[in-house]
Amino acid sequence: MNTSGNPYKNLEKASVLQEARTFNETPVNARKCIQILTKIIYMINQGEQLGQMEATETFFAMTKLFQSKDMMLRRMIYLSLKEMSTVANYVIIVTSSLTRDMTEKEDSHRGPAMRALCKIIDVNEVQEAVNNDNIMVQYHALGLLYQIRRTDKYAIRKLIVKFSKAGFRSPYAYCFLIRIAANLINEEGEETDSPMYDFIDSCLRHKNEMVIYEAASTIVSLKCVTPKELSSTVNVLQLFLSSRKPVLRYAAVRTLNKVAIQYPASVTASITTLLKTGNEADVDRLMKQISSFLSEISDQFKTVVVDVIKSLCQKFPRKHTVLMTFLSNMLREEGGYEYKKAIVNTIISIVEENPEAKEADCEHTSLATRILHLLGREGPRTTTPAKYIRYIYIRVILENAPVRAAAVSALAKFGAASEDLLPNILVLLQRTTLDQDDEVRDPMNVSLSSLERLLHRYTIEPTTKPFDVRSVPVEAVPVEQPKDISIGVDLPRSGIESKTNREDTYDEQLSAIPEFAHLGPIFKSSLPVDLTESEVGYVVRCIKHIFSHYIVFQFDINNTLNDQLLERVTVQIDGSAEGFEVVHYTPCQVIKCNDTGTTYTLVKLPDDSSAVTGTLACTMKYTVKDCDPTTSVPDDEEGYADEFVLEDIEITVSDHVQKVLKPNWYYKIIIFYFSFHLMFIIECVKKIINYMGMQACERSDKIPEGKASHALYLAAVYRGRHDVLVRAKMALDGTTVYPGAQAITMQLTIRSTDGSAVQVIASAVE
Known part of the structure; x- marks a missing residue:
């Protein structure tokens, strides 16, 4: 080989691959293996094509070189793996060796190993990492996937849709996915009806606070969001304001500040929450802050502020001056009825609950009358x-x-x-x-419903007398109708149920009975009185209806027995000794098992106008039919007569007297005088009112503690529409009757347009 030229110029692929078998030798010859790896890299860079089988065999042989600790050899291994990863099969098997090198303390191994791993790893492996249980692995795997696909908008959209449905364990991954979705919305100009926005909005309901805040902060920063979509975000931030974690409170305030700049109405609820969660020292400052943006929001949001001020005054009663001033200023400003109504309700509530706050310009009639009523009461x-x-x-x-x-x-x-x-x-x-x-x-202090009813009767009945307003009851007493009541005649049930006044209901019931139609309007109806014990088989209650010259006794009978049926039920009254005359009985035709029925007895009052009290003996008479407890079918068609003795009925003075309120009682003329000595304790006032059945005037029924004398003023209308006024002056005479009781001297002064009424009232305390 020419040493002055390129030593790898004439390399042959077959010979180099043959030399690569040296990688299988043990021990590893690092120097020789480095030279062979250099030749392989050179051939690949020169464009030499390796077959898939050849590359795979060589790649597997290279993996055995990880046994060597030689630094230079390890670097060549990393380079060779990266070059052959695109040609060889099953390169994934080397990931364990590379992962081990990544976790070693040797810095020279970690970097190259990580780069080699990124080169050979498959995208599917990244997707598997996204499903890892480790939250940081999920986060980084998602980041890597985004970097791989960031140039493909469609792939990014699929990525968001996929993982928004599948979900993550990692809150960091959720936050990153929210940011990806926000970028896509802003870049593509999408609206709030897109799946990307729906995903971000759904994250507001995530269980992790980091994800919730990231979603809220992202929605606030979106260009397409409107005040309507901000409502849910503001609600979430509002909850963060009351969190125990300072970082959440700080983050919420910072984000709400952004909202307040662009959408002051949307942040109203959160600002008012600051009032709820703040302390007493912050009230003045917060009220000034609210005043700065109050003119920019609608009446609907102003009403929210008013409601919060109401709760704030309950929490900090000493701040009522600041809050009342604020409400007064709001009341002077322009606004609708509901807004002004909320202010007035709040002011009334503050005045009623805080005695120190008792200090009104209004264009609404109903509100003005309420304010005047409040002033008159307080x-x-x-x-x-x-x-x-x-x-x-x-x-x-x-x-x-x-x-x-x-x-x-x-x-x-x-x-x-x-x-x-x-x-x-x-x-x-x-x-x-x-x-x-x-x-x-x-x-006039009258019941409107009763006034209308009596006026209607006055117009349809022939009479020459003028209408008497004293026939109108002073107060309407609600009544609960007993269920499934059967009486001797058919009554218009719908008419009865439509009334809320007790006298009105009784009047319609009695008017439906022909024998009672001529009696006229009811003067007074008593409260129900039990004539039997509640444990007996027949439970009877009596109601006394007082007319000008008659009394109608209404008996409500409850048959608690499940094996007896009652027919032709009446209550016989014996009042001859007292001067009372029985005129008519209206029987109840049938009272089934576990059912209630009503019978009436008409009694004429004595001719002597002063004889108005008495005790009447009562006996219930009826026909009994035994019946099957399960079917309630009578065993015998005939039955047998029976009777049941009831407790006596007491007729007292209070039955003939109707309470009425007479203002300025003291200025009425007094005519009759009576003096009595009564042996009562401090309960004397209550007993007099109870016996006479009259109305206390000028708050004279309230007795200051420690007083040795007192004057009680009473007013009423006596049967026959006669006004009655009573003044009772009481004083302790210093005589002790028995331990805990002192003698009381009372001077009783009575005035009435009817002399007999005076005698009757006086007899109540004799």
Whole structure:
């Protein structure tokens, strides 16, 4: 060989491959193997084509050289492997040796081994690595796949779709895939209805906080996103604001700052969350920040801010001044009804829950009336109620009829609660008597539903008497209708169920019975009274309906027995000794097993107008039919008569009296006087109200502690529509009756348009 020229110029492929068999010798001759590897590399670089079988045999022989620790030989092995990887088969078997070199401490081995491995490895191996359990392996495998395919947009799209469905264990891989999808959206100009955006949006619901924030931050930075799509992102960032991790709170605030610059409305909920999660010292600063962007958002988002301020005032009651000032400024600004309504509701809530916050311009009538109602209820209880009167009276002068009426009612409440203000308020109220609107002139504390019903009856019934407003019940009492009640006549059930007033319901029931149609309107209905024990077979309850000259006793009977059926049920009343005359019985035709029925007894009141109390004996009479407990079919068609003794019915003074509220009771004229000595304790006031059945006025039923004397003012309407007023002056006389009880001297003063009513009321405490 010519030493002055190229020593590899005349190489023959066959001879070189023959020499390559030296690689199989043991021990390895490093110097000789280096020369042979150099020849092989030279031939390949010169364009010599190796057959697949030849290359594979040589490649397998080269793998045995990894036994040698020679540095130069190892480098030549790496170079040769890279050159032959494209020709030989099964080159993947050498990956274990290369991987071992990559993990060695020798720096000269790790770099070349890694480069050789990248050369021989197949793309499918990268995809397998993406499914590895190690989170870092997944992350780097995805990065390598992206680098391989980054020039092919279609391949990138398939990559995102594939792994968005398959998922990763690695949060880093998810974050990288989100960034790939975001780049594709921005480069291709896609909208928010694309699969790429759907994938990013789905990551907002991932269980890993890193992935959630990456998705939220990416959505904020997208060019195609609108405020509507930002709502879910803002909600996620809002949750991060209340996180215990400082890094999450910082990241959320930083991202929300970006949103606030472009979309102030979308970040409203998050800013208000800062109010919820902040401390008391930050309230002033946060309120100033909200004021800066409040004018830029819609009423819908302003309402959200108002709701948060309401909860904030409950959390920090000492900050009510700042919050009320803020709400007052909001109330003066332009806004819709719902927005202003939210502000008013919040102010009312703050005033009701915080006594220190008791301090209204409104263009909405319903809101103005609510505010006036609030002032009338809470204003008299403040330390200086007089300062509210001017504001309320201005409404009487300037506003429309509904607001004026509400203002008049509010002024009346101030006068009723304060003797000092009463003379001045009376002067103001007298000016309203000439108001052009009846709603302002004649405010009455009546039940509207009852008033409509009685007016309707007055118009259809022939009468020469004027309509008496005292026939209207003072208050509507809700009633729960018993289920499956069967009575002696068919009643219009739909009409009964449509009423919420107890008297209205009873009135319709009784009007449907011909024998009771002539009695007129019900003056009063009592509460149900049990006439039997709850454990007996027949449970009976009685309700007394008081009319002008009659009493209708309604008996609701519950048959708790499952083997007996009752027919032709009546309740016989014996009131002859008391002067009460039974006029008519309305039987209940049948009461099935475990069912309830109703029967009525009509009784005429005594001719003596003062004889209104008594005790009536009651006996239930009926026909019993034994029946099968399972089918409830009677065994005998005839049955047998039976009776059941009930407890006596007590008729008291309170049954003939209906409560009514009389303002300014003290200014009524007093005529009759009675003096009594009662042996009661402090419960005396409650007992008097209970026995008489009258309404306490001017809060006289509230007794301050430690008082030795007290004046109780009562008002009512007696049967026959006669007004009754009572004043009871009580004082301790210092006499101890028995331990824990003192004697009370009471002066009872009664006034009424009917003399018999006075005697009846007085008899209640005799």
